[in-house]
Amino acid sequence: RKEVEQDPGPFNVPEGATVAFNCTYSNSASQSFFWYRQDCRKEPKLLMSVYSSGNEDGRFTAQLNRASQYISLLIRDSKLSDSATYLCVVNPEDSSYKLIFGSGTRLLVRP
Amino acid sequence: DTAVSQTPKYLVTQMGNDKSIKCEQNLGHDTMYWYKQDSKKFLKIMFSYNNKELIINETVPNRFSPKSPDKAHLNLHINSLELGDSAVYFCASSHFSNYASSGANVLTFGAGSRLTVL
Numbered sequence: 001r002k003e004v005e006q007d008p009g010p011f012n013v014p015e016g017a018t019v020a021f022n023c024t025y026s027n028s029a030s031q032s033f034f035w036y037r038q039d040c041r042k043e044p045k046l047l048m049s050v051y052s053s054g055n056e057d058g059r060f061t062a063q064l065n066r067a068s069q070y071i072s073l074l075i076r077d078s079k080l081s082d083s084a085t086y087l088c089v090v091n092p093e094d095s096s097y098k099l100i101f102g103s104g105t106r107l108l109v110r111p
Numbered sequence: 112d113t114a115v116s117q118t119p120k121y122l123v124t125q126m127g128n129d130k131s132i133k134c135e136q137n138l139g140h141d142t143m144y145w146y147k148q149d150s151k152k153f154l155k156i157m158f159s160y161n162n163k164e165l166i167i168n169e170t171v172p173n174r175f176s177p178k179s180p181d182k183a184h185l186n187l188h189i190n191s192l193e194l195g196d197s198a199v200y201f202c203a204s205s206h207f208s209n210y211a212s213s214g215a216n217v218l219t220f221g222a223g224s225r226l227t228v229l
Contacts, residue, residue: 032216043201043220091216097142097166101154
């Protein structure tokens with residue numbers, strides 16, 4: 001089983017749609033979680049950290065379910081500019097320097 | 112501009128050659144990394160340095176040798192290049208913390224160096 005697993009997609013949605021991605025992780029001791037965004041032929045950039053109580057940043061909402069070991073990202077009112085690959089990232093141990101990246105979920109927002 | 116900068120951006124070379132990629136960060140971070148992203152877009156950590164000390168070496172072949180002359184620089188030298196080394200190599204940096212404090216362990220990536228081995 002991969003340490004971090006994501007549905008590769010692509011998710012093809014119209015502008016204005018709400019779309020959700022899930023990500024599962026295998027190490028129950030994982031402490032830190034993030035969503036990164038990667039545009040085509042660009043570097044990954046932090047979208048948001050994921051906190052235990054869930055957190056929201058504008059149209060983006062992240063949730064953590066420790067019991068089921070999954071993280072979710074919800075995007076409301078999708079914009080064309082949201083088209084990108086969304087990477088789920090997990091720090092498997094609290095004191096580890098290592099961040100494990102999922103293979104990413106590709107989102108295409110169409111006019 | 113505060114950033115992680117890496118050079119060169121593109122590198123095309125023959126099998127068997129030796130090449131280097133340089134990386135510099137001016138963010139004041141104490142930890143730097145090399146990640147490899149292959150054709151399937153999977154990002155995998157190769158090395159991590161904290162204050163010039165090697166912390167992570169993820170079963171990377173000995174042909175890959177990182178060097179950190181100071182905590183703002185982490186270079187990657189690759190000997191005897193093979194076809195399978197073709198990938199995008201990303202340098203990154205972060206401020207390391209044992210606590211999940213705001214901004215800690217968040218990676219800032221360079222723009223990537225696309226290596227093609229012919």
